[in-house]
Amino acid sequence: MKEWTLEERYRVLNDPSEISELFERIKKSVYRQKYHIQPVTGLSSDPNGFVYHDGKWHLFYQWTPWGAVHGLKYWYHVTSEDLVHWKNAGIGLRPDSFYDNKGNHSGSAISVDGQLYFFYTGNHRDENWVRTPYTCAAKLDETGKLTKLPEPLFGPRDDYSEHQRDPKVVYNEAKDRYYILIGAQTLDERGTVLIYSSKDLLEGWSFEGQLNVPGYESFGGMWECPYIVNISGKDVLIFSPQYTTLPGRSESTNHNVYLIGHMDYDTLTFTPENDYQFLDFGFDFYAAQGAANVGDPNKAILIAWIGLPDNHYPTEPEEWEGSMTIPRELRVVDGRLIQTPVEGVTDLRESEIPAENKLPEYGELEATFTGGDTRLALFTGADGSGGFVINYDSAKKEAVIDKRGMSKRYNESVGEVLSVPIPDGLRKLQIFIDRSSVEIFINNGEATFTSHVYPTVEEHGYTIDNYNSLKLWNYKASVNDDFVV
Ligand code: FRU
Numbered sequence: 001m002k003e004w005t006l007e008e009r010y011r012v013l014n015d016p017s018e019i020s021e022l023f024e025r026i027k028k029s030v031y032r033q034k035y036h037i038q039p040v041t042g043l044s045s046d047p048n049g050f051v052y053h054d055g056k057w058h059l060f061y062q063w064t065p066w067g068a069v070h071g072l073k074y075w076y077h078v079t080s081e082d083l084v085h086w087k088n089a090g091i092g093l094r095p096d097s098f099y100d101n102k103g104n105h106s107g108s109a110i111s112v113d114g115q116l117y118f119f120y121t122g123n124h125r126d127e128n129w130v131r132t133p134y135t136c137a138a139k140l141d142e143t144g145k146l147t148k149l150p151e152p153l154f155g156p157r158d159d160y161s162e163h164q165r166d167p168k169v170v171y172n173e174a175k176d177r178y179y180i181l182i183g184a185q186t187l188d189e190r191g192t193v194l195i196y197s198s199k200d201l202l203e204g205w206s207f208e209g210q211l212n213v214p215g216y217e218s219f220g221g222m223w224e225c226p227y228i229v230n231i232s233g234k235d236v237l238i239f240s241p242q243y244t245t246l247p248g249r250s251e252s253t254n255h256n257v258y259l260i261g262h263m264d265y266d267t268l269t270f271t272p273e274n275d276y277q278f279l280d281f282g283f284d285f286y287a288a289q290g291a292a293n294v295g296d297p298n299k300a301i302l303i304a305w306i307g308l309p310d311n312h313y314p315t316e317p318e319e320w321e322g323s324m325t326i327p328r329e330l331r332v333v334d335g336r337l338i339q340t341p342v343e344g345v346t347d348l349r350e351s352e353i354p355a356e357n358k359l360p361e362y363g364e365l366e367a368t369f370t371g372g373d374t375r376l377a378l379f380t381g382a383d384g385s386g387g388f389v390i391n392y393d394s395a396k397k398e399a400v401i402d403k404r405g406m407s408k409r410y411n412e413s414v415g416e417v418l419s420v421p422i423p424d425g426l427r428k429l430q431i432f433i434d435r436s437s438v439e440i441f442i443n444n445g446e447a448t449f450t451s452h453v454y455p456t457v458e459e460h461g462y463t464i465d466n467y468n469s470l471k472l473w474n475y476k477a478s479v480n481d482d483f484v485v
Helices: 017-027 343-348
Strands: 042-053 056-064 074-080 086-093 104-112 115-125 131-140 146-148 160-172 177-186 191-198 206-210 222-231 234-242 257-264 269-272 286-290 300-305 328-333 336-341 349-353 363-369 374-380 387-393 398-405 417-421 428-434 437-442 447-452 461-464 467-475
Touching (some): 056 300, 086 146, 104 222, 104 286, 160 191, 191 234, 222 286, 234 328, 343 349, 349 363, 374 428, 398 447
Parallel strands (some): 104 160
Antiparallel strands (some): 104 115, 131 146, 177 191, 234 257, 328 336, 387 398, 428 437, 437 447
């Protein structure tokens, strides 16, 4: 693995020509995705600034241009009219001011009265590498570029640690105020959320206090990317707790969870109705962000990073890694989230593949089951050996997913086997395969499992037992891999 110096990781990109050759090389990778957003070069991590505005969806991702390494972060901009076909739009935010001299860290957007506003963390570091995170704002101008406000909205509080970031802006109708949620860490290293409010978006922000979540006072060491959304009258708190292991997640210390309950902005209390649940049960899913201005009180639209902060992936030597999930629709049903891929995705079905034990290079597999024990192995060798194996145990009502059979192994120390509870029994799997990812939707969205996967050319077989129906499709590509910087 390449060792990066601080200078290399934090090198400023002055001109697109500095990475054009890198792009040409990366573009040839057999693992370049065909219908998922991925970095032009380097690393893409958290989704940022996800919003519907003026007939278009805007999304940004945390971007280090130089390679598969966390370093100087830019916001890279992509747009879509349907959440399925995406175009590269170039750099949205660049770290070119005092306040964000070491990166434009994560944040969100909101569209109000025809204007598009962005909120992000300016990651400032001084010459001794001491960090000061500022909450900054920007606006979309008439030319489609983001213009930053010259001064931050507010700086960090000194009664919390340096980990204060990821502003998520929400509007509360009852209070007729805007709120910014900041992912934070207390001085004794417990994860939490800080809440600020204002009548106006670009001024007047004041600190309201720390979010109380009864029962979650000591749950992980930092809550990254917090988000509260109301779906069908229920409040949902989504966040990424880190620096802790959680039961069922093997050795990983980075997670993405949600709570369903009630948010009271007067007492700053989120009262959960039941225990936390995993947003996704897979190996690689983090920093999920909901879109603003969805315009439907009964659903949210969410996208996440296929990757985890401390993980490394096999494309690292090719100087790129990371991808976004397919955007998902979230609904609240019987005390849990039901997640389904956004509708237009299945319009990418190009041709049905005969069920001859060969997976599409990028496409979809849909299977229904009898309810009994079953085993589905994806990406096996031609003889059915190895692969990424899903073993469903009908007595335990649980699927165990095991990637140890793949020839490319990575992140072994965080665990290569995870299980998914399926309390209502396995009826259906809808599986989205791209060239380096797999997303499994169980029983029409009762649970999901997202993972990177790096099959070799020999690993495109599959085997399946005890099923009712099986269909496979090749997909059309829907994300342009163009060099726009
Ligand atoms: C989550 C995160 C955020 C931060 C960003 C920096 O993956 O650590 O908390 O803003 O990434 O890239």
